[in-house]
Amino acid sequence: MTAAVEHYARLLAEHYTWMLGGDVHAAASGQLALLRKLGVHAEFGGPEGSGDSSGSGDSDGGSIAVDLGCGPGTQALALVRLGFSPVIAVDTSERLLTELTQAHARTGGAPEALRPLHRDIRDALPEAAPAESVAAVVCMGDTLPHLPTKDDVTRLLRDIAHALRRGGHFVATYRDLTAELHGDDRFLPVRSTDDRLLTCFLEYVDADTVLVHDLLHTRSATGWELRTSSYPKLRIPAQWLAGQCRAAGLEVRHDETGPRGLRILHAVKP
Known part of the structure; x- marks a missing residue:
């Protein structure tokens, strides 16, 4: 894990x-x-x-x-x-x-x-x-x-x-996650507020695995910052x-x- x-x-x-x-x-x-x-x-x-x-x-x-x-x-x-x-x-x-x-x-x-x-x-x-x-x-x-x-x-x-x-x-x-999504459907909004926005993107690796990319935008006094990370999930x-x-x-x-x-x-x- x-x-x-x-x-x-x-x-x-x-x-x-x-x-x-x-x-x-x-x-x-x-x-x-x-x-x-x-x-x-x-x-x-x-x-x-x-x-x-x-x-x-x-x-x-x-x-x-x-x-x-x-x-x-x-x-x-x-x-x-x-x-x-x-x-x-x-x-x-x-x-x-x-x-x-x-x-x-x-x-x-x-x-x-x-x-x-x-x-x-x-x-x-x-x-x-x-x-x-x-x-x-x-x-x-x-x-x-x-x-x-x-x-x-x-x-x-x-x-x-x-x-x-x-x-x-x-x-x-x-x-x-066994049903594969295509195109823009692979972008999934998670939650958004005035100071944070989280979206995930799915990338299908094989029959058993999907790679989940999390894109987190956080807002500070100087503007928006993007942080990303990815991890595999089982289908x-x-x-x-x-x-x-x-x-x-x-x-x-x-x-x-x-x-x-x-x-x-x-x-x-x-």
Whole structure:
């Protein structure tokens, strides 16, 4: 994941919360609504919003959740509000993990309800979660396509299935980039405000990879400055991903395209 890690360190991490609208708590509310709709909840957790749970840190409690590629915390904060504890929030960006920790503190949530983990998502589950100890794993916001190869996706799904307890949930949101865009359609506006403008450009490399070029204009007292960076993303077919979930032992319950073109996949360990 070196290319993606460097891309975030050089360009995106600094502006990621702005990309989400500037308010991480508002974005978390949107993720909370989605998780509720899918039926994800902390079965043994405390009251929603308390961040308290009788199973905090206990593999028998059924309340542990893992957010793979947590960013500034839109999913992790939602999981805490649903009563999961601890929520293990994994990301390669220390800057974004710090933003998440600060956002959680501002809510008055219990410190033990959130456990930041600075790791590659491919290595996190074997270290952080014993077998059948986790009630929910989420990998959202287009994180899966950041993995280098489809084999990495397959191995990660096996790790997720191994970590989930019976009845545990897996939720992924991602972009299915398999349909190739042409011409001007490859230029995609992300967000613009008076002081910033972010556009991305897609360059199709092969059947499995698209090169994403981010073009960020920032405005200062002296004018506009352009910064650019590129990184590869996987083209993950929706049918293939659902099949890999089933092969890992997960039952796919929901698989469709949702708002903003993100594919939503929800699976459960039978």
